[in-house]
Amino acid sequence: MNRSxxxxxxxxxxxxxxxxxxxxxxxxxxxYDLGPLTTQQGLPALPPVSVAGVQMPAWLDSSxxxxxxxxxxxxxxxxxxxxxxTMTPAQLLTQHLKARIAQAGGVALAASDxxxxxxxxxxxxxxxxxxxxxxxxxxxxxxxxxxxxxGRALVAQRSFVRQSPAGSAxxxxxxxxxxxxxxxxxxxxxxxxxxxxLK
Numbered sequence: 001m002n003r004s005x006x007x008x009x010x011x012x013x014x015x016x017x018x019x020x021x022x023x024x025x026x027x028x029x030x031x032y033d034l035g036p037l038t039t040q041q042g043l044p045a046l047p048p049v050s051v052a053g054v055q056m057p058a059w060l061d062s063s064x065x066x067x068x069x070x071x072x073x074x075x076x077x078x079x080x081x082x083x084x085x086t087m088t089p090a091q092l093l094t095q096h097l098k099a100r101i102a103q104a105g106g107v108a109l110a111a112s113d114x115x116x117x118x119x120x121x122x123x124x125x126x127x128x129x130x131x132x133x134x135x136x137x138x139x140x141x142x143x144x145x146x147x148x149x150x151g152r153a154l155v156a157q158r159s160f161v162r163q164s165p166a167g168s169a170x171x172x173x174x175x176x177x178x179x180x181x182x183x184x185x186x187x188x189x190x191x192x193x194x195x196x197x198l199k
Contacts, residue, residue, distance in 0.1 A: 029082050029083055032086065033085065034096050048107040048109055049148075050110065050121065051097060051108045051120075052121065053094050054094045054144075055122070055123065056088065059077060061090060063086070064085075065080045065083045065130075065171055066080075066130070067080065067131070071132060077129065093128075093182060096182060097186050100187070100190055106193075119148050119155060120149045122149065123145070123146050123189070125145075126143040126144070129141060130173075130178065131163075137169065138165075139163045140166060140180065143160070143185075144159070145158075146158055160185045161185070164178070
């Protein structure tokens with residue numbers, strides 16, 4: 001009798017541990033970033049500029065991937081359960097912005113370096129989400145507000161909004177669309193910087 005009870009207990013324990021392993025593997029989120037930089041040529045080199053870290057609204061300042069069902073309730077941001085960014089969107093955008101400036105022949109200094117006579121570029125992100133117009137159609141939307149300062153004086157400010165259609169109505173489609181929209185918005189910012197008195 002004791003052997004039978006022991007055998008049943010061992011079988012139940014094995015079954016439960018198996019379930020735990022399955023659940024643990026199912027809970028692992030797929031990670032995304034903005035992907036590798038595409039090559040851009042033909043732009044004149046930028047003078048040195050200090051780049052402050054991109055600022056995000058508090059609700060976007062995490063590694064969660066957000067989307068909105070604009071056709072149902074556009075005021076409710078929702079997060080994918082099984083998808084995450086490798087870093088916060090603010091960190092991803094800052095990384096790509098600095099790399100893009102360097103790729104364009106410029107010098108991107110950290111604002112914390114405190115370099116004298118170097119203008120400071122500050123970016124605020126107002127949107128970094130996947131928007132669903134219907135259950136099967138969505139776009140990645142990035143909205144950035146760039147401000148250029150020399151000391152405490154504001155030199156120029158401009159908003160940039162870019163959208164890119166998602167190839168699929170899911171997290172992989174949203175991540176790819178947000179990558180394209182981010183690159184386009186950053187490209188717009190660099191073009192804008194070329195027309196400003198940075199020296």
